[in-house]
Amino acid sequence: MTVTKKDLALYLHENLGFSVRSMGQVVDKLFEEMKLALERGEKVKIVKFGQFTPYKRPTRKGVNPKDGAPILIEGKKTVVFYPSSTLKKLINEE
The missing domain is CATH 4.10.520.10 (IHF-like DNA-binding proteins)
Structure with a gap:
């Protein structure tokens, strides 16, 4: 089984009650910050x-x-x- 960013957003939506779209934005921002930290060598x-x-x-x-x-x-x-x-x-x- 593969877990996608969409799957993570749906899971957060179901468990936290926020919209799927806003949870998708949270997931995207999380991975963007991780990527930027790795690019900086952190x-x-x-x-x-x-x-x-x-x-x-x-x-x-x-x-x-x-x-x-x-x-x-x-x-x-x-x-x-x-x-x-x-x-x-x-x-x-x-």
């Missing part, structure tokens, strides 16, 4: 869920699969997610 920590951390991959050596020639693979920025211990326990419960 960690985004959600208690009892996990932490999103910006990470810079270093440049590394690689091999061109077509001809076997050595190449340099440029480093790039990415985001790493570390789940909280609470989330890990929840997922691993049987």
